Amino acid sequence: xxEGKRHGPGRGQVDEVDVGALLKQLSDQTRRLAKQxxxxxxxxxxVKAKAAGVAAGLLTAAGLLGLLALLTLTAxxxxxxxxxxxxxxxxxxxxxxxxxxxxxxxxxxRPRIARAAPLAPTRAVESVKEDVSWLKTRAKLART
Numbered sequence: 449x450x451e452g453k454r455h456g457p458g459r460g461q462v463d464e465v466d467v468g469a470l471l472k473q474l475s476d477q478t479r480r481l482a483k484q485x486x487x488x489x490x491x492x493x494x495v496k497a498k499a500a501g502v503a504a505g506l507l508t509a510a511g512l513l514g515l516l517a518l519l520t521l522t523a524x525x526x527x528x529x530x531x532x533x534x535x536x537x538x539x540x541x542x543x544x545x546x547x548x549x550x551x552x553x554x555x556x557x558r559p560r561i562a563r564a565a566p567l568a569p570t571r572a573v574e575s576v577k578e579d580v581s582w583l584k585t586r587a588k589l590a591r592t
Contacts, residue, residue: 522546 522542529538 525542526538529541
């Protein structure tokens, strides 16, 4: 605790405070707080990164199993069609169905991608530019 010099008998008021000591205390506490906040951020990021890594591994495994299921389904479709037509024709029919589905999905996705572009956060960038402009104007006014 920083004490000041008291003036007058029994007044109990602090007129002068050791500003240097207060500034040193503020600097020390600010430095300690910043260091603690950084340590907390490191711990939090480490925990989140580990959780994200596990989730990514599980998602990758799910994707691979989904792909294997699609390949098995393809074989099933070809074999089922092969009971009615020649094997090569059954495989061709399944391939054409897959290509047609891919083409439709691509045509649906293309305009959606165009609407999403550009990926840069344009509104946020404009907002920051406005803030900078406002600060520059305020700084000029404060100088005059």
